[in-house]
Amino acid sequence: xxxxxxxxxxxxxxxxxxxxxxxxxxxxxxxxxxxxxxxxxxxxxxxxxxxxxxxxxxxxxxxxxxxxxxxxxxxxxxxxxxxxxxxxxxxxxxxxxxxxxxxxxxxxxxxxxxxxxxxxxxxxxxxxxxxxxxxxxxxxxxxxxxxxxxxxxxxxxxxxxxxxxxxxxxxxxxxxxxxxxxxxxxxxxxxxxxxxxxxxxxxxxxxxxxxxxxxxxxxxxxxxxxxxxxxxxxxxxxxxxxxxxxxxxxxxxxxxxxxxxxxxxxxxxxxxxxxxxxxxxxxxxxxxxxxxxxxxxxxxxxxxxxxxxxxxxxxxxxxxxxxxxxxxxxxxxxxxxxxxxxxxxxxxxxxxxxxxxxxxxxxxxxxxxxxxxxxxxxxxxxxxxxxxxxxxxxxxxxxxxxxxxxxxxxxxxxxxxxxxxxxxxxxxxxxxxxx
Numbered sequence: 112x113x114x115x116x117x118x119x120x121x122x123x124x125x126x127x128x129x130x131x132x133x134x135x136x137x138x139x140x141x142x143x144x145x146x147x148x149x150x151x152x153x154x155x156x157x158x159x160x161x162x163x164x165x166x167x168x169x170x171x172x173x174x175x176x177x178x179x180x181x182x183x184x185x186x187x188x189x190x191x192x193x194x195x196x197x198x199x200x201x202x203x204x205x206x207x208x209x210x211x212x213x214x215x216x217x218x219x220x221x222x223x224x225x226x227x228x229x230x231x232x233x234x235x236x237x238x239x240x241x242x243x244x245x246x247x248x249x250x251x252x253x254x255x256x257x258x259x260x261x262x263x264x265x266x267x268x269x270x271x272x273x274x275x276x277x278x279x280x281x282x283x284x285x286x287x288x289x290x291x292x293x294x295x296x297x298x299x300x301x302x303x304x305x306x307x308x309x310x311x312x313x314x315x316x317x318x319x320x321x322x323x324x325x326x327x328x329x330x331x332x333x334x335x336x337x338x339x340x341x342x343x344x345x346x347x348x349x350x351x352x353x354x355x356x357x358x359x360x361x362x363x364x365x366x367x368x369x370x371x372x373x374x375x376x377x378x379x380x381x382x383x384x385x386x387x388x389x390x391x392x393x394x395x396x397x398x399x400x401x402x403x404x405x406x407x408x409x410x411x412x413x414x415x416x417x418x419x420x421x422x423x424x425x426x427x428x429x430x431x432x433x434x435x436x437x438x439x440x441x442x443x444x445x446x447x448x449x450x451x452x453x454x455x456x457x458x459x460x461x462x463x464x465x466x467x468x469x470x471x472x473x474x475x476x477x478x479x480x481x482x483x484x485x486x487x488x489x490x491x492x493x494x495x496x497x498x499x500x501x502x503x504x505x506x507x508x509x510x511x512x513x514x515x516x517x518x519x520x521x522x523x524x525x526x527x528x529x530x531x532x533x534x535x536x537x538x539x540x541x542x543x544x545x546x
């Protein structure tokens with residue numbers, strides 16, 4: 112809501128209870144019930160609507176909010192469930208249906224902030240119910256549709272390791288995929304929401320799942336010099352300047368936990384069982400891509416058999432890899448670039464490097480978690496339609512190369528693997544869904 116944040120610091124005007132609820136000279140028959148207060152879509156960066164019903168047409172209504180607690184505070188209208196200082200909003204007039212409403216903008220970056228709200232019909236002197244809300248994170252993420260198709264999976268040039276062979280035909284159904292790798296800012300929003308809900312905890316400055324399998328989620332700057340997630344002891348934020356860089360030092364479990372949370376935010380059914388971390392592929396929620404989905408999407412088209420989606424050679428304007436000359440090479444590790452950095456405005460200068468599906472950074476920047484367990488011999492027995500990887504395993508597949516890899520690791524066919532609980536400075540992720 113506008114006035115909630117100024118220059119990133121909460122500021123509010125201190126106003127007296129009497130001044131907040133100035134009485135109106137408007138006269139009308141008193142409503143039969145106290146006003147009913149409701150608020151809709153209290154989400155950072157969005158417009159929120161506040162409605163006060165059960166008024167008489169033409170009644171004057173005042174709404175107040177506090178970031179400091181639920182009171183109570185004594186006023187001329189009774190005990191108000193707000194702790195000063197309060198935010199004052201202009202008086203509202205009830206319409207023909209007896210509803211007074213207003214729409215306000217909620218500043219970006221306020222996810223997780225608690226807000227207490229109450230209203231009074233100053234024409235009748237009756238107080239509304241009080242609300243205690245938490246500003247929700249903006250879970251909207253740019254996604255692109257990857258249409259169904261068939262492609263030849265694996266190393267077409269004989270330059271990779273044996274686990275990239277044999278070449279085999281794979282058909283995948285269509286799916287939606289995040290256009291960019293998940294950023295530090297977006298992941299910090301998730302952590303704040305999960306911490307407020309009691310779903311994660313912090314032990315020795317490492318974030319863990321609460322309940323379920325109790326798996327490790329991610330590092331913080333106090334436990335890893337490579338993390339960009341700052342833990343204050345009560346909330347999470349991001350190292351300044353790294354908000355739009357990809358999330359690093361996140362485990363496979365941390366990627367799946369975020370997928371479940373985002374699924375709920377978007378009204379979808381979560382795919383992962385938090386006890387076993389098995390994936391329900393029939394659910395419409397978000398999940399990590401299968402290895403086959405990832406390679407198909409990375410190639411940018413069913414007929415693309417080149418080493419990279421743009422061709423068979425690479426230069427410094429194409430992607431972020433080891434010593435590729437971008438302006439972030441002088442930063443401390445991890446030397447990530449902002450997601451989507453190679454959009455035609457990159458340094459070294461080059462063209463927009465989105466692939467044919469509109470996906471960015473499928474080669475370079477971060478190695479990305481896939482859903483599959485790893486098996487070096489899996490290609491020899493992989494199903495031809497929608498393969499989901501081995502049923503069990505020790506390691507999880509990672510794909511895509513990263514800022515610290517040489518060009519051979521950025522090839523679309525390149526495969527790697529690590530323990531699902533590991534957190535590395537070069538590992539990130541993006542999600543898919545079949546909604």
